[in-house]
Each structure stands twice: as C-alpha cells, then as structure tokens.
Amino acid sequence: MQLEGAIPQLPFRVLVIVAHPDDIEFGVAGSVANWTDAGAEVTYCIITDGGAGSNEPGADLAALVETRRQEQIAAAEIVGVKDVRFLGYKDGVLQPTLELRKDLTRLIREIRPQRVVIMDPTTILVQGEGFDYINHPDHRAAGEAALYAVFPSAGTRPIFMDLLEAGYEPHNVDELYMTIAGKANLAVDVTDQFERKIKSLLMHKSQLGEDVRQMIEMWDMETGKEVGVKYAESFRVMRFNQSPALPANAADGSESSGSIEADAALENQPTHEPVSSS
Numbered sequence: 001m002q003l004e005g006a007i008p009q010l011p012f013r014v015l016v017i018v019a020h021p022d023d024i025e026f027g028v029a030g031s032v033a034n035w036t037d038a039g040a041e042v043t044y045c046i047i048t049d050g051g052a053g054s055n056e057p058g059a060d061l062a063a064l065v066e067t068r069r070q071e072q073i074a075a076a077e078i079v080g081v082k083d084v085r086f087l088g089y090k091d092g093v094l095q096p097t098l099e100l101r102k103d104l105t106r107l108i109r110e111i112r113p114q115r116v117v118i119m120d121p122t123t124i125l126v127q128g129e130g131f132d133y134i135n136h137p138d139h140r141a142a143g144e145a146a147l148y149a150v151f152p153s154a155g156t157r158p159i160f161m162d163l164l165e166a167g168y169e170p171h172n173v174d175e176l177y178m179t180i181a182g183k184a185n186l187a188v189d190v191t192d193q194f195e196r197k198i199k200s201l202l203m204h205k206s207q208l209g210e211d212v213r214q215m216i217e218m219w220d221m222e223t224g225k226e227v228g229v230k231y232a233e234s235f236r237v238m239r240f241n242q243s244p245a246l247p248a249n250a251a252d253g254s255e256s257s258g259s260i261e262a263d264a265a266l267e268n269q270p271t272h273e274p275v276s277s278s
C-alpha cells in the first residue's frame with residue numbers, strides 16, 4: 001500500500017458519493033479534512049434519506065430523516081465541507097437503477113470533479129481481526145451506480161441526451177477512490193486529522209455514541225501500521241488518463257523497487273517525457 005501524495009494542482013474538486021448519512025465519517029472524513037486543508041473543494045452526495053436508521057417500534061421516521069440531514073450537514077462542516085447534496089432515495093432498499101445513475105451523472109457533470117470517492121461495489125463480505133460483517137446492500141448499490149456514472153455515463157455525450165440538452169456537458173474523472181475496499185492500494189495519513197474525524201463522526205448523535213471511537217482507533221491504527229503512520233484511512237484507487245509507460249508507475253507498483261530489475265527498467269526509460277501521448 002502506498003501513502004497518498006499532495007493534491008496535484010488547484011483548483012481541485014472532489015465529489016464523495018455514499019449511500020447513508022454517516023458513511024463518509026467512518027472511513028473518509030479524515031482524508032477529506034486533509035484535502036480541504038490543502039485547498040480542495042469537496043462536495044458530499046448522500047443518496048438515501050437515512051430513514052431506516054432506527055429499529056425502535058413506532059419511531060418517527062420522517063423526523064429521523066430531518067435529524068439525520070442536519071447531523072450530516074454538521075459533520076461535513078467540521079471537515080471543511082459546505083456543499084452537501086441529498087438525493088432522498090429510500091433507505092435500506094437502494095438499487096443501482098438507471099434513474100440513480102442519471103442523477104449521479106448529472107451531479108458529476110455539474111461539479112466536474114477530478115477525484116470521485118465511491119463505495120467499492122465489489123465488497124460483499126468484510127472480515128478482519130475481531131470483526132465480521134456483511135456489507136450493506138445499499139453500499140454496493142450506491143457504489144455500482146456511482147461507478148458507472150463515472151464511466152461511461154459522465155464522459156459520453158450520447159448517454160442521457162436530456163442531460164446534454166439541459167446543459168450538462170460531458171466530464172471525465174481523473175481518479176476514482178473506493179472506500180470499504182478489499183483490495184486497498186492507497187493509504188491517507190489522517191494522524192493530524194484524527195480528532196476532527198471523530199468529532200465529525202460523533203455529529204451523528206441519532207446513530208452512535210462515544211464508544212465508536214475505540215473501533216475507529218483500532219481500524220485506523222491497523223491501516224496506519226501498514227504505512228508507518230499512527231492513523232490512516234485506506235482506499236482502492238484507480239487513476240485514468242495517465243500514460244502507462246511512465247517509469248514512476250512501474251517502480252511504484254513494485255514491492256521490489258530497489259531490485260536490479262527495477263533499477264534497470266528505470267534506467268532504460270526516458271525520465272522527462274511520457275513515452276506515449278494520451
């Protein structure tokens with residue numbers, strides 16, 4: 001796993017798409033705090049209304065939806081995010097429909113982010129030291145719809161012609177970050193942001209209490225250990241529109257970058273210009 005580098009250039013826009021109010025705060029909010037501190041503009045998109053967030057018989061679910069909306073806005077504010085979009089889909093029964101993909105395509109074309117963060121749609125089961133759980137189907141549905149909004153829908157002119165007619169020009173995303181990912185390949189050092197992350201998470205008062213801190217500490221320390229920092233969040237990252245022949249990629253992807261082969265490979269590559277144009 002690699003450690004994330006600095007944001008490439010400003011202005012830098014990030015769109016984070018998740019299923020529920022509080023999904024971002026568990027695994028992404030520390031990274032978001034880093035990005036907004038570095039000058040990035042971050043937008044949150046919460047697909048469902050959070051109305052299944054109570055198992056109490058007779059709970060006032062309409063009131064809960066409004067409470068969770070306010071909690072999410074407060075949580076976003078703590079890590080420097082002022083733009084929070086709620087799509088209002090019904091919580092607990094989300095499907096990766098064309099309607100949802102179109103809503104997300106519209107948002108991507110409006111915001112025009114370089115980086116989009118989604119929930120890994122390939123994660124069905126999550127197992128680790130001392131915890132086993134079934135990934136929520138809403139997470140996978142949100143991830144799948146967002147994945148295919150990123151590609152091919154956002155960048156392809158003839159898909160969703162009515163969006164085009166309404167002025168939403170195609171847009172290509174550079175980087176896809178996936179959270180709750182089985183094959184994480186990138187860690188973001190959130191050591192300096194950890195207290196802010198916890199504070200942000202604890203804004204979801206209707207869902208959780210102080211005891212959540214211990215769990216997050218354990219998760220983020222485990223990830224941190226892999227890259228030599230105290231606390232980290234991990235993502236499976238895909239980068240598009242980059243030259244496959246860039247020597248840095250060959251070295252970065254290898255565990256044995258100090259080996260003779262890797263060194264030789266580096267020496268045989270031009271070091272200034274990409275070999276092929278994109």
Ligand SMILES: [Zn+2]
Pocket residue numbers: 019020022023136139
């Ligand atoms: Zn969730």
